[in-house]
Amino acid sequence: MSLKDKQHILCTEYAADVDNIRARIDSSDEHEIFVGPGWYGILAATNYALNVIDPDYKVTQVKEKLGGLRYYYSPSTGVSKHDQLQMREIVEDAERVAWQTCEECGDSGRLHKNSWNVKTLCEECLSRQSEHPEKEVH
Numbered sequence: 001m002s003l004k005d006k007q008h009i010l011c012t013e014y015a016a017d018v019d020n021i022r023a024r025i026d027s028s029d030e031h032e033i034f035v036g037p038g039w040y041g042i043l044a045a046t047n048y049a050l051n052v053i054d055p056d057y058k059v060t061q062v063k064e065k066l067g068g069l070r071y072y073y074s075p076s077t078g079v080s081k082h083d084q085l086q087m088r089e090i091v092e093d094a095e096r097v098a099w100q101t102c103e104e105c106g107d108s109g110r111l112h113k114n115s116w117n118v119k120t121l122c123e124e125c126l127s128r129q130s131e132h133p134e135k136e137v138h
């Protein structure tokens with residue numbers, strides 16, 4: 001299966017989850033999720049788990065930074081310290097899983113560094129990007 005096909009499946013499968021996360025972002029100018037489709041499954045699971053604890057929690061931003069997932073959120077008012085701690089653990093778990101998941105296709109990956117990029121990728125996506133470094137997929 002080509003990367004495009006894989007990404008199409010991921011985008012379709014997690015479209016509702018990604019929309020749900022997007023709807024939690026307040027500011028209109030950053031109404032986006034800046035990670036590749038390979039991490040959508042992680043985002044969906046994270047949002048689901050956070051929603052169980054705090055259905056009204058807000059998302060500030062979701063992005064990739066230095067090859068890692070950053071899931072910035074804020075609990076709604078009135079959420080107990082205990083629940084807030086649980087929410088933090090959920091997000092830390094997600095960020096840990098992302099370090100082992102290819103951001104492009106969702107296969108198992110690891111952090112790769114080169115002169116132009118730091119990305120968590122599987123070997124296949126890494127070689128694809130090495131061939132076309134200027135055509136990085138987002």
Ligand SMILES: [Zn+2]
Binds near residue numbers: 109
């Ligand atoms: Zn990959």
